[in-house]
Amino acid sequence: MSFPLLTATAAVPAIGAIATAAVPAAKRTAAKWLALLFSLATLALAVLIAVRFDPGAKESFQLTESHAWIRDFGVRYDLGVDGIAVALIALTAVLIPFVILAGWHDADPLEGAEPNRRWRPTQGFFALILAVEAMVVLSFEATDVFLFYIFFEAMLIPMYFLIGGFGDRAGGRGEQQAAAQRSYAAVKFLLYNLVGGLIMLAAVIGLYAATADQLGAGTFSLTQIVEARASGALTLGTGTERLLFLGFFFAFAVKAPLWPLHTWLPNAMGEATSPVAVLITAVVDKVGTFAMLRFCLQLFPEASSWATPVILVLALISIVYGALLAVGQRDIKRLIAYASISHFGFIILGIFAMTSQGQGGATLYMVNHGISTAALMLVAGFLISRRGSRLIADFGGVQKVAPILAGTFLIGGLATLSLPGLAPFVSEFLVLVGTFSRYPVIGIIATVGIVLAALYVLVLYQRTMTGPVKAEVSKMPDLKARELVVVAPLIALLLFLGVYPKPLTDIVNPAVQHTLTVVDKTDPKPSVKVDAVPGSGRHGQTAQTQDVEAAK
């Protein structure tokens, strides 16, 4: 048996979580370094996955591991990755070290607080982050529907405590009120996602029942079910398939989040500390869109096509609505949260456009949005912690006193508005073109999003960074070394993937083609046949001249 690389990639952060939690109360700094170390080890393993993964291979899942788990119900411990999963595992593993570094002091006990020998918030904070990482990685790896469901739900628990237990310093609000708002946000997050999960559980069991009914032995295995459906061994009635699809989709749409199920996100991202907000939107939420691609589309291809029009409209609403609300926000973190809602609209649009550009773009979008939001949100966090306020109106003229902070904030913002040359442009354009080629009107309306994105980003930048220096920010220090270490690599990644996204597209493309084959969709063909002579400008000019001559 070969080395269980996939299990290891999840086990390392899980062990790290336990180890970090066990560090004695007095050794806070040791706990931080330990957590960082484990997250880096996970990153190394994720890189190993990417290296060992062969994009050209025929199998839809690679590096597979398979063990029986609950025999009576056919639940198996089945892991495997396709290109999409590899990309998202890499994203997760890359982001977590930055999340840990950025949150280095977020869970320090308040100055002057009584030392408490049993209460170890710092250890808890970093342990919870690693626990989330482990669950997220496992959800990307699981190819058994039930196994996926377990991790999909289990990650709510550490997330709940991360949102409810740690927040920004209260600033203007009283400590009491801040705690109340935090706990409201945490509960709202938990309830929305639990309800989604519950409905999904019903659908999971329904699916099992169908397999048990028709295949002799019930199974949760994605590959088996997909094969059985393709061969006709497993047929679902139209009504049943649609119900099951909706059950799955609902859970993922809450997580993603899709309008109108989005309202938990601004609360959660607003109240949580910035690194946790990044964890939510850049990592955890991606499981939702990922699962749409892997489970909704592959398990229920017909129902997916059936629901497509409605989902596309909801995604379109998310794009425009999220952007408009971002424009109207007065709180920096909530603004970024609404921007994310708009971006998730793009991702879902790309997935359900059912073209290789749409889905390839959506996968890239998940990765790029993760990086760009992390950059923007983490710098926003540095900014907020310096001023003790999240309100846009409390800032002004920061550019003058902290030019590096302002510069990195601007780059994060430019990535958010998908400036060409930075990674998000590639994915956004692919999603748009992929959507447009099948649904021109929807594609055109979605491009309005690029104008609105410019609006909310530049208004945010103008109000916080430019103009006369406000008295309260006049002493604001520029980015420190630790903060630069967080931001600089993220910016470098944004630039690299904007100029040379090929390593990513090479990994993702085959998986997207596989998904499209399962749902039985092919890309629309161009209406005019063109001789493929890339870069032959001169032919163009000659013909142009001839045209003109002919016209005379």
Add this chain to the structure above:
Amino acid sequence: MENLIALLVAAPLVGAALLLCGGKRLDRTGHWIGTLLAVASFAVAVVLFVDMLGKGAEHRALHQHLFSWIPVGGFRADLAFQLDQLSMTFVLLITGVGSLIHIYSIGYMEHDERRRRFFGYLNLFLAAMLLLVLADNYLLLYVGWEGVGLASYLLIGFWQHKPSAATAAKKAFLVNRVGDMGLSIAIMLMFTTFGTFAFGPVLTATGGASEGKLTAIGLMLLLAACGKSAQVPLQSWLGDAMEGPTPVSALIHAATMVTAGVYLITRSGAIFNAAPDAQTAVVAVGAVTLLFGAIVGCAKDDIKKALAGSTMSQIGYMVLAAGLGPIGYAFAIMHLVTHGFFKAGLFLGAGSVMHGMNEEVDMRRYGGLRTYMPVTFVTFGLGYLAIIGFPGLSGFFSKDKIIEAAFARGGTEGWILGGAALLGAAITAFYMTRVMLMTFFGEKRWDPKEVHPHESPKVMTIPMIVLAVGSVFAGGLFSAGDSFVRWLEPVTSFAHGHSPVSAGAVTAATMVVLVIGVGIAWLMYGRKAIPATAPRGSLLTRAARRDLLQDDFNHVVLVRGGAHLTRTLVYLDHSLVDGAVNGTAASMGGLSSRLRKLQTGFVRSYAVQMLGGAAVLVAATLLMRGV
């Protein structure tokens, strides 16, 4: 040779990276590094140009393929360059004028503590602009297109402690984004129509596409051009863009970036040639803007804003010419190049005046400066003569050809367009004479105790002299033996227009309107004293001062309307969407009461309930399935 193309872009790009990331230790040398790299890029351009001249007209285009940029399914975008005569023309203009303006800025920005960053942004602009004109496909062009938009944003808002500058920068970017939507959609249309958006394949295959598709693509490209080139209806940002340092106005908002729209239309000639309706839209936009900008230019007292109106108007001429098809492309580009010389020169002259006048921009506070700034006066004066089309100078040749081509469109349209172009020439003569008289002639309207006008240092005047030389001779050089038209013909194609009016008559008419325009301006501003505060003026004057009410419209409809919309949505999101979802949940399972319980700490009881609920659901499902 083709391997040198990437170097054109790389040199200023490296400069931008060095200057922007280099930190304080480059503060003292930064401007030299930036200038050196701009000049290096120009040197490479000259080498490529000489090489190109040595080849036959049909074999001049070079290609350089770097790598496959975005390959997804049938979607293939490459990082590849194409250098043909059209690109070459732009490359020389961009790097040449760009280098001069870098040199000028060494003096102009000498006392600015953020000079290093200024040069970083200028280099970034050069790199993006070169990418724009060198790209061999529309998507890569798009990268340059937004890249210059970014540089423009950063430079307009360079003095961002001034709220007006920050607002102007944001406005420019936003209005341009509306245009960018057009470019996005055009590229998407090309992809669905042709399966590619590389220049070569698309422009050869236009014959196979329906006219409707091509018209749609053409109109979207026009929208993009309107944004970048400040054409009606997306012109409102250019006047505000004058908040940027004056060298920026000269380079970006006069000579190069704002002409990118003309490049786009000319480059896409094959599409427009096959879509007459789109061409009609292009000429209409051009004609309207050339009058719009000229009228605005007449009413402004701010010297830079008067010149900005003029820029808008002159680009209107170019767009008009480009919309005329093969009879106009070459003239559009020719006017673009001569305009690059004289308008950059005029802006640098304006900067020099401001430099000597404590950054004063109000022409009502100038007057009689010709003796204090002789070099500025002469160079500005030559630029002035060039732009109004004084016989023998650059503008005379290039503008005359456009007016002639406009008449040659034929029919009523030809008369309307030709008439508009002639009228524009008259107004141009008027407003430029006005600027000239208010600034350099008449009595002093400034306080000699506070202001000490002086000539600018050599580092600033030498670029002005070079540009003045270009303003004088470029037109004649290009027209001699139709050299410019023959140079561009292999790329843009060329057809002789058949004007109902003879060329001689057009020239004569142009001369008559020129004299009328100058004459009226002299009567109004040369013979009479100029009041220090502007008179109230006619209704038209007042409207023109406010950019013909465009901003008022924007403010009422977009700004205030938008604010209402977002505020309403924020309210509804909280009360309606959030409320509805929570409410539905509550009615289904009493969630809100649980929510309250949970908040008071009954996590355990909640978990039990949840598990119970799950069990019920599971049981129900199993029963339903009959398993």
